[in-house]
Every structure is written in structure tokens, then in C-alpha cells.
Amino acid sequence: MTTATAPLVRPKASRDDLIMRGGLVLFAAVLLVIVALPLWSLLSKSFQDHNGNFIGFANYLRYVQTPALFQSFWNSLFIAVITTSIVVPLAFVYAYALTRSCMRFKALFQGLALIPILAPSLLPALSLIYLFGNQGLLKGWLFGQPVYGPVGIIAAQVFYCFPHALMILVTALSMADQRLYESADALGASRLRKFLTVTLPGAKYGLISTSFVIFTLVITDFGIAKVVGGRFNVLATDIYKQVIGQQNFEMGAVVGVILLVPALLSFAVDRIVARRQVAQLSARAVPFEPKPRRARDLALTIFCLVIGLMIFAVFAVAVWASFITFWPYNLTLTLKNYEFGNFDPLGWGVYWNSLLMASATAVFGTALVFLGAYLVEKSNRFGIGRGFVHLLAMIPLAVPGLVLGLSYIFFFNMKGNPLNVLYGTMAILVVNTVAHFYTVSHLTAMTALKQLDAEFEAVSASLKVPVWRTFFRVTVPICLPAILDVAIYLFVNAMTTVSAVIFLYSSETKLAALAIVNMDESGFTAGAAGMATVIAVTSAAVKLAQLGLSRLLSRTQAWRKR
Amino acid sequence: MGVAGDPPYLSIRRLTKRFGSFTALDDVSLDVFAREFVVFLGPSGCGKTTLLRAIAGLDIQTSGSIHQGGRDVSMLPPAERDFGIVFQSYALFPNLSVTDNVGYGLVSRGASKAEIKARVSELLALVGLPDSGAKYPSQLSGGQQQRVALARALAISPGLLLLDEPLSALDARVRQHLRQELKELQRKLGITTIMVTHDQEEALALADRIVVMNHGVIDQVGSPTEIYRKPASPFVADFVGTMNFLKGAVSEAGMVAIGGRRFRVDGLNGMAPGTAALVCIRPEDVKTRNVEPGTENALEVEVRSLEFLGSFARARLVPSDGAELDLVADFSINLLRDLRVEPGIRLPVALPPDRLRAFPQ
Numbered sequence: 001m002t003t004a005t006a007p008l009v010r011p012k013a014s015r016d017d018l019i020m021r022g023g024l025v026l027f028a029a030v031l032l033v034i035v036a037l038p039l040w041s042l043l044s045k046s047f048q049d050h051n052g053n054f055i056g057f058a059n060y061l062r063y064v065q066t067p068a069l070f071q072s073f074w075n076s077l078f079i080a081v082i083t084t085s086i087v088v089p090l091a092f093v094y095a096y097a098l099t100r101s102c103m104r105f106k107a108l109f110q111g112l113a114l115i116p117i118l119a120p121s122l123l124p125a126l127s128l129i130y131l132f133g134n135q136g137l138l139k140g141w142l143f144g145q146p147v148y149g150p151v152g153i154i155a156a157q158v159f160y161c162f163p164h165a166l167m168i169l170v171t172a173l174s175m176a177d178q179r180l181y182e183s184a185d186a187l188g189a190s191r192l193r194k195f196l197t198v199t200l201p202g203a204k205y206g207l208i209s210t211s212f213v214i215f216t217l218v219i220t221d222f223g224i225a226k227v228v229g230g231r232f233n234v235l236a237t238d239i240y241k242q243v244i245g246q247q248n249f250e251m252g253a254v255v256g257v258i259l260l261v262p263a264l265l266s267f268a269v270d271r272i273v274a275r276r277q278v279a280q281l282s283a284r285a286v287p288f289e290p291k292p293r294r295a296r297d298l299a300l301t302i303f304c305l306v307i308g309l310m311i312f313a314v315f316a317v318a319v320w321a322s323f324i325t326f327w328p329y330n331l332t333l334t335l336k337n338y339e340f341g342n343f344d345p346l347g348w349g350v351y352w353n354s355l356l357m358a359s360a361t362a363v364f365g366t367a368l369v370f371l372g373a374y375l376v377e378k379s380n381r382f383g384i385g386r387g388f389v390h391l392l393a394m395i396p397l398a399v400p401g402l403v404l405g406l407s408y409i410f411f412f413n414m415k416g417n418p419l420n421v422l423y424g425t426m427a428i429l430v431v432n433t434v435a436h437f438y439t440v441s442h443l444t445a446m447t448a449l450k451q452l453d454a455e456f457e458a459v460s461a462s463l464k465v466p467v468w469r470t471f472f473r474v475t476v477p478i479c480l481p482a483i484l485d486v487a488i489y490l491f492v493n494a495m496t497t498v499s500a501v502i503f504l505y506s507s508e509t510k511l512a513a514l515a516i517v518n519m520d521e522s523g524f525t526a527g528a529a530g531m532a533t534v535i536a537v538t539s540a541a542v543k544l545a546q547l548g549l550s551r552l553l554s555r556t557q558a559w560r561k562r
Numbered sequence: 563m564g565v566a567g568d569p570p571y572l573s574i575r576r577l578t579k580r581f582g583s584f585t586a587l588d589d590v591s592l593d594v595f596a597r598e599f600v601v602f603l604g605p606s607g608c609g610k611t612t613l614l615r616a617i618a619g620l621d622i623q624t625s626g627s628i629h630q631g632g633r634d635v636s637m638l639p640p641a642e643r644d645f646g647i648v649f650q651s652y653a654l655f656p657n658l659s660v661t662d663n664v665g666y667g668l669v670s671r672g673a674s675k676a677e678i679k680a681r682v683s684e685l686l687a688l689v690g691l692p693d694s695g696a697k698y699p700s701q702l703s704g705g706q707q708q709r710v711a712l713a714r715a716l717a718i719s720p721g722l723l724l725l726d727e728p729l730s731a732l733d734a735r736v737r738q739h740l741r742q743e744l745k746e747l748q749r750k751l752g753i754t755t756i757m758v759t760h761d762q763e764e765a766l767a768l769a770d771r772i773v774v775m776n777h778g779v780i781d782q783v784g785s786p787t788e789i790y791r792k793p794a795s796p797f798v799a800d801f802v803g804t805m806n807f808l809k810g811a812v813s814e815a816g817m818v819a820i821g822g823r824r825f826r827v828d829g830l831n832g833m834a835p836g837t838a839a840l841v842c843i844r845p846e847d848v849k850t851r852n853v854e855p856g857t858e859n860a861l862e863v864e865v866r867s868l869e870f871l872g873s874f875a876r877a878r879l880v881p882s883d884g885a886e887l888d889l890v891a892d893f894s895i896n897l898l899r900d901l902r903v904e905p906g907i908r909l910p911v912a913l914p915p916d917r918l919r920a921f922p923q
């Protein structure tokens with residue numbers, strides 16, 4: 001045995017190690033500035049009075065004691081619970097059809113269901129107004145009930161949230177082990193029993209995770225409640241009213257902190273679930289192969305057809321309405337709703353702003369995210385630095401856009417903060433959007449990096465090749481598809497996001513999605529629908545370009561062929 | 563190969579590596595001489611890779627020192643050490659052609675394009691892939707990929723070549739073939755080489771010296787013949803080759819009682835009478851020809867079963883008088899024919915004293 005006194009070896013850091021550690025420190029600083037410090041200033045604001053004095057929980061107390069405000073809390077909870085309990089079962093059946101049946105046209109159905117992701121959440125809300133609003137085509141179907149209010153919010157949320165739920169559940173359901181079903185068959189289990197004892201438990205974590213994600217999505221979404229909420233107040237619209245309407249920043253901060261709670265909870269549950277899920281599918285599992293069963297496949301096809309067509313119809317109504325002269329009295333087609341100059345001082349300028357903002361977010365965000373993930377994943381030792389940066393990178397997932405946007409107001413407006421030159425510029429919109437969508441991008445990059453041979457860096461070091469050379473020559477080219485994924489994800493989200501940037505734009509930097517809110521507010525619903533259509537078309541075009549580009553990559557890069 | 567008396571090229575002293583509370587290497591010391599082919603052999607999880615990575619500086623030891631070529635490299639990062647390495651996965655860069663993979667380490671040393679090209683062709687010829695330069699790793703077979711990885715490691719003319727299970731991902735036939743090539747290449751280049759393997763046959767075929775490891779410590783260091791003929795512990799005896807283990811007790815100087823019989827054992831290593839002993843003999847050392855009434859350590863056995871293994875057959879033997887002394891013996895096909903051995907027959911065998919080794923139990 002070694003004696004306890006054997007001197008410990010203190011490894012000397014190589015030049016590469018030093019570069020990467022320096023990078024991690026820099027990254028920690030960047031993420032502190034764009035994520036942690038703003039949140040901190042929000043939190044402290046909620047404990048201050050107008051003049052910045054610390055007043056403990058007084059604001060919170062006032063919040064709870066003001067019925068008009070506290071009512072929104074219950075309203076939000078109500079909307080979120082109802083929407084979640086509608087969306088999750090529907091998405092589960094749809095996902096089940098896509099993964100466990102021999103239904104035909106699966107790709108088509110999957111594509112249909114994902115349409116809502118391309119447009120801002122405002123789009124389904126606009127469609128509902130066209131269908132069931134004061135001038136709605138199908139107004140009678142609601143028996144005189146107004147669509148403005150909980151009914152409209154829930155209906156629009158269901159459409160908006162469906163693809164998000166579907167994506168998680170499809171992933172959960174595709175991780176099935178054929179062997180479990182074979183042993184159930186061998187034991188003579190009935191179909192119902194197999195479903196209850198094998199399928200459901202297998203998808204349990206996916207279902208839990210989905211429920212929390214949808215719950216959070218609904219509670220934190222701003223656009224839908226704004227457009228179709230009428231006088232039904234929810235937390236998300238309250239923040240906006242407190243801050244923009246009444247300039248009551250402290251109360252806005254309180255609502256922001258309250259909004260953080262469900263998001264944090266959902267985040268925690270998701271982490272726990274993710275940890276359990278890993279152990280579930282062993283490397284030796286045999287992928288599940290569905291067998292055809294006519295009755296089931298037919299029933300599921302009909303189900304998917306109904307849901308898919310409804311999603312398409314809701315999308316199509318807004319698009320159609322944007323070309324209509326005067327809804328619903330003069331249904332002749334026109335392009336005048338696309339003369340945005342009539343509805344907004346910037347006209348098409350808001351769209352070019354959006355394109356610029358989304359492109360900058362995609363370019364800088366992707367570079368930042370990938371480099372950060374690389375440093376976290378591939379640095380030697382320095383566990384503290386890596387862990388800290390990873391932790392910071394996970395925070396944005398738990399922070400609703402509205403809360404992040406509000407935090408930015410507080411932090412970048414602070415007296416004496418040298419960064420307040422950014423306030424009101426395009427740059428702050430880009431920084432905010434990168435921060436807002438950081439986590440998912442970070443995780444995508446991490447997943448891609450983890451799939452690389454862990455010894456690339458070791459081989460390079462043995463060959464005395466500097467780490468940055470291997471990064472550019474090997475790591476980046478291999479990860480190109482994932483890098484593209486991240487860039488597109490950031491671009492599409494930057495095009496459609498409303499919640500965070502609504503606090504941060506100036507009259508010159510107004511974005512297309514924000515113009516939708518303004519136009520709708522001013523009664524230019526057709527213009528709003530037109531702008532939503534333009535955004536959706538742009539997102540779709542970018543997605544198609546991505547598809548083409550990845551095809552091109554796998555065709556022109558001989559080494560990708562297996 | 564190094565001669566005793568030369569200073570060792572690589573000198574490892576009191577190396578300990580801990581992962582948290584788990585000790586993966588426990589006070590390991592070892593010398594490797596210039597131009598030697600040393601193989602770390604041991605079961606999976608015994609710390610071979612950990613030791614190799616410590617030598618490379620990839621996972622630096624918790625305590626202890628490593629000197630290479632007279633230089634203290636104990637604390638140095640891999641980039642400041644002098645070695646080439648081939649991993650079990652090969653870690654070839656999939657997006658680079660074979661030429662670019664092999665030349666990867668040359669580019670950053672400021673060599674000219676022409677020099678690099680010449681060196682790469684030389685290396686590809688050396689590993690027997692002169693025409694594969696334009697291909698990508700995924701277009702090569704496992705064996706070819708292994709050669710490219712080797713060429714890439716050799717490109718920078720390292721003083722030390724480290725190989726972590728370089729052949730284990732290949733199928734048996736390719737493995738045997740590459741084994742020969744690897745050995746020839748190492749001889750030709752005269753490069754000091756350390757290879758890790760859990761395959762004892764591979765170790766015996768390739769090594770100048772074998773380092774047998776178990777649970778983070780070195781059990782024995784020696785030439786293949788030494789390791790095979792004179793295993794230093796029951797673990798080594800069992801891990802390398804096939805071995806009969808017979809339980810007995812030392813009865814008097816040089817004698818061990820097993821199953822009611824007394825055997826003379828040369829390799830008793832001074833064990834005192836009364837000590838419980840584990841006596842070992844290799845199956846091929848069980849003597850069957852010319853066993854006469856006076857032959858030492860003779861006994862009559864019955865052949866229980868015969869397992870045909872190509873050039874020889876493995877027989878299970880039990881003493882005819884029913885004593886507890888089960889033996890496995892290898893009989894050449896010649897011998898089977900000459901003595902008409904088949905299951906059920908009885909024949910005299912002897913356990914030559916100079917082939918018997920005993921360990922305290």
C-alpha cells in the first residue's frame with residue numbers, strides 16, 4: 001500500500017488546457033451577464049418599492065391581497081390545467097398512431113401536426129377570431145358565447161401546444177423494447193393488458209414530462225391571451241399590463257417571480273424524469289416493430305385525419321383571411337392586407353427587422369452555443385468551471401420569455417451598468433433571444449458532441465496538434481448537421497417569439513411578430529393575419545432549406561456515406 | 563532490446579491512481595527498456611488502460627513518478643510528452659481521408675506539402691496500404707482502419723508507441739495476421755512499444771516481456787516463457803494458458819501429499835512441511851510416454867473423456883483407484899494413435915517434478 005504521505009502529483013496544464021479554461025471562465029461571465037444577473041435584478045426588484053428601498057415581502061402581500069391581480073393567478077392555473085388535460089391525451093393517441101401502428105402516410109400526418117410550430121402562437125388565436133369572433137364565420141356554433149375569454153384561450157392553446165406535446169411523446173413512445181411485448185405475448189396477455197402493463201408504464205416518464213412542459217408553456221404564453229383573452233386576465237397579460245400599461249415595475253417583477261414557479265417546477269421534474277429515463281432502455285433492447293392490425297390502424301388513421309385536418313384548417317383560415325377584402329362580408333381576394341405600411345409605421349420594415357434579428361441570432365447564437373458546449377464537454381479536468389457553465393446554460397429552460405424580457409429591462413436599464421448602451425438596440429434583442437433559447441440549443445450541441453469519439457482530443461494531443469485545429473478541422477465538420485439544427489431552431493424561434501422581446505423593442509427595432517400584437521390591438525386583424533402568414537412562410541422556407549442542405553451534405557460529403 | 567545494466571527508457575515508480583475512493587492502480591513500479599515490446603496483460607478492469615493513460619499523461623496519476631528518456635514527465639500534459647497512441651476505437655477522424663489522417667500530426671510541425679506527402683506514402687507502404695490514401699475510414703475494413711491508426715501514430719516518429727487493445731475489435735483470423743505484422747513492424751522500427759491486452763495468447767505471441775496485472779497491482783513481470791513456465795502466483799498460472807490445480811499439503815522437504823499420494827515437487831519455493839499447497843501442472847506437461855514402474859510421481863489413470871482440438875486432444879483423467887485427483891492432460895494426435903488412447907482405457911502417467919510448481923494456499 002502507498003503510505004498516506006505519498007506526495008500528490010500536481011498535473012501541469014497544457015497550453016490547450018489553459019485556452020479552454022480561459023474560454024470557460026469567459027463563458028461563465030457571458031452567461032452570468034445574459035442570464036443570471038438579469039434574473040437577479042428581477043428578483044431584487046420584487047422586494048423593492050418605487051424608490052428602490054428594500055421592503056421585504058410587501059409587494060407579494062399586496063399582490064395576494066389585490067383581488068384583481070390574484071384572480072389572474074387562478075385564471076392561469078385553470079387555463080393551464082384544462083389545456084394540459086386536453087392536449088396530452090390527444091397528442092398521446094396521435095403519437096401512438098405515429099409510432100406503434102401501421103397507419104399509412106405517417107410522414108404526412110407528422111408534418112401536418114407540426115405546422116403550428118412555424119408561426120407565432122398568435123396565429124391560432126387570430127384564426128379563432130375569424131371563425132368565432134364578433135364577425136366570425138361560424139359564430140353561431142358557440143351558442144352566443146363569446147370566443148374572447150377562457151374558451152378562446154384554451155382552444156388556441158390546444159392548437160399551439162399540440163406539436164410540442166407530440167414531439168416529446170413520439171420520442172417517448174419510440175423507445176420501446178420489442179422483447180417486452182414478445183414476453184407479454186408469450187404470457188398470453190390481452191391487448192388491453194399489454195397496453196396497461198407495458199405501453200403505459202414505458203411512456204410514463206414521457207407523459208409526466210409532457211404534462212409539465214405543456215402546463216408551463218400555457219402559463220407563460222403571452223400572445224394568445226393577449227389576442228383572444230378579452231377581459232379574462234392571466235399572469236402573462238398581467239405582467240404586460242403592470243409594466244407597459246401602469247409602469248408598475250415592482251408589481252411586474254412580483255408576477256414574474258410567480259411565473260417562474262411553475263416553470264422551475266416543470267424544469268426540476270423534467271431533469272428527474274430524464275435521469276430515470278436513461279436507465280430504462282438498455283443497449284441490448286430490440287427496437288419495436290409494429291404489426292399491422294386493420295381495425296386499430298383504420299381507427300387511428302381516422303383520428304389523425306380529423307386532428308390533422310383541424311390543425312391545417314385553423315392554420316389555413318388565418319392565411320385565407322389575410323387575403324380577404326372585408327371579412328366576412330366581401331370574400332374577394334386581395335393583396336392589400338400585405339401593404340403593411342397601412343397598419344404600422346415601419347410597414348414591411350418590421351419583417352426586415354425580424355429577418356435581421358433572426359439571422360444574427362442564428363449566426364452568433366449558434367457559434368456561442370456550440371463553442372460553449374464544446375468547452376463544457378471536452379475540457380480536461382476543471383470540473384468546477386465546466387459544471388458551472390453547464391448549470392448556467394440550463395437556467396433559460398426554466399425562465400419564461402416574459403420573465404427574461406422583464407429582467408432585461410431591469411438589468412440593462414440599471415444606472416451605472418456600462419451595458420445599458422445596448423438598451424433599445426437590435427443587439428439587445430439578439431442577445432435576449434439567444435439567452436431565451438439557449439438551453440435547448442446547448443443540449444442539442446452537447447448530444448452531438450457526446451457522440452464523437454472521446455479520444456479525438458487525446459489523439460490530437462499525442463500528435464502535438466493544438467486543440468483549436470482539431471476543433472475546426474474535425475469537430476465542427478462532423479457536427480455540421482447538429483450545428484445546422486441549432487441555427488434553424490434559433491432562427492425559427494427568433495422569427496416567432498413575442499414574449500421576451502415585447503419589453504425590449506424600440507420604434508425602430510420593432511419585429512414582425514410584435515407588429516402582429518400591435519395590429520391586432522389596433523383592430524387590423526387582417527394585417528395581423530398577413531404578417532403571421534409571412535412569418536410562417538419564412539419559417540417553412542427555412543425548414544425546407546435545412547432539409548435540402550442536409551440532403552446536400554450527405555450527398556456531397558463522401559465520408560458521411562456508410 | 564535493452565540489456566540489464568542499461569538505464570531504462572521508461573521508469574515508473576510507485577504509481578497510484580485513485581478515482582474517488584476507488585484505487586485503480588496501487589503502488590505500481592516498472593521499468594521498460596529501449597526497443598522493448600512490453601505487453602500489459604490482465605482481466606478486464608484490472609487497470610491496464612489506466613496505467614497506459616498515466617504513461618501518456620491523459621489521466622495523470624494521483625501519486626508516483628514517470629521518467630521517460632531520462633526526463634521527469636510525471637506532471638506533463640500529453641502534448642509535452644513523446645509518444646504515439648492507438649486506441650481500441652482507433653479514433654480515426656471520419657471526415658478526413660486516410661492521407662489526411664496519417665498526415666494529421668505532420669501538418670502542424672511545419673513540414674512542407676511535398677515532405678508530408680512523401681512521409682505519408684512511406685507510412686502507408688509500411689503498414690501495407692499503399693493505395694488507400696484517398697479513401698475515408700468508413701470505406702476501410704476494421705483491420706485496415708487499425709493500420710491507418712498505427713501509421714498516424716508513427717508519423718511523428720515518437721519515442722514510445724502505446725497500443726490499447728489494438729486488435730480486440732477484429733475477428734480472429736485478421737487478428738492473428740495483424741499480430742504477426744505488428745511484431746515485424748516493431749522489430750523493424752525498433753520502437754519501444756507498450757501494448758495492452760486481455761488476450762493471453764496475444765501477449766505470449768507478441769511480447770518481449772509481459773506485465774501481468776490484477777486488481778491494480780503487478781503480479782509478475784517476465785518473458786513469455788518465464789510467465790508460462792514459472793508463474794509467480796496462482797492468478798498468473800490460471801490466467802495464462804491452461805493449468806491443473808491440485809490441492810495438497812507439504813509433507814516433508816520437497817514432497818507434497820495430494821489425494822493420498824505423495825509427489826516430489828521441485829518448485830516448492832521453500833514451503834515448510836504442514837503448509838497447505840496448491841500444486842500446478844500444465845496439461846501438456848503430464849507425461850505419458852516411457853512411464854515405467856520406477857518413474858517418479860507416476861500413477862495409473864483412467865481416461866474419462868477426450869476433447870478433440872485439432873492437432874491435439876484434451877483428456878480428462880481420474881486415478882484408477884478412485885482417489886481425488888482430477889487431471890487434464892493434452893495428448894498429441896500421434897500419441898493417441900501410438901497408445902490407442904480412447905475413453906475408458908487405463909494408462910500410467912507421471913507428473914515430472916521439474917514441471918510441478920506449488921503455491922501456498
Ligand SMILES: Nc1ncnc2c1ncn2[C@@H]1O[C@H](COP(=O)(O)OP(=O)(O)O)[C@@H](O)[C@H]1O
Pocket residue numbers: 581584586604605606607608609610611612613
Ligand atoms: N474515469 C474513471 N472514473 C472512475 N473509475 C474508473 C475510471 N476509469 C477507469 N475506472 C475504473 O478503474 C478500473 C480499471 O479500469 P481500466 O484501466 O480501464 O481497466 P482495463 O484493465 O480493463 O483497461 C476499472 O474498475 C474502472 O471501472
Ligand SMILES: [Mg+2]
Pocket residue numbers: 610611612727758
Ligand atoms: Mg482497457
